[in-house]
Amino acid sequence: MEVSAQTSELEQIQDWKVEVNSSRDTLRSMQNRLELLSNKKSDEDSLAQIEHFQNQFIRQLEVSDEMFHDLKQCAKKISNNGQLAVLHDDRPVDDCSTMEDRMQTFRKLYNELQEEFNAFSAFS
Template sequence: MEITTQPTDLTEQINSWKEEVNEVREDAKMMRERLEQIVLSSAPREVMSRVEHFENRLLRQREVADEMFHDLKQCAKKLSAEQPPTVIHDDRPICDYDTMSNRMEIFQKLFIELKEDFNQFMDSEL
């Protein structure tokens, strides 16, 4: 099936994803700061091992966010360099938009799961 997409629509979607990635970065930063508060307290050893677990997950989340942001920037750069009046595609828009869309869905899903786990941990520690 062939779909016509305006480059500006693709650019807007990519910019929206970049904003989402930045929001994830900010949320992850706040979660790390909350973990630092636990580390500074005299929490039991088992709590500290869970803190370390979340620190590792947040570190990996940051790495994935950085990779996503870089790839989105490259995709936007490719779009701006080509500038055709209309992009025609058959379920695979320019710069492998379909793949980027799938990656963003997975990125969002995994971060939501991380955030839910983190909030449950924090609720149990309060």
């Protein structure tokens, strides 16, 4: 791999790590907003929605932790010229294009959750 291509991929991965960290911060903020909403709402429908969002936030934070870890592993692999110490069969970190596909999916699910929660909290 050429040094410039390697550097470019490492810079891209660093950008994704920043994006994942930012999403984690936003998810924690949404969790705090949800907690405030849960103190105001007691009807059955609202409580079901609150539980739904609690579960979604927990899962999305888990996914973001996995993504961050896997981005670090991908960067290590690139830096070590293809040698990777840990490989997850269920979470491929083979190359930058694989991680790009995973980041697109991560963004899509994160944005959908954020939009859904913002719609819910706007009416509460």
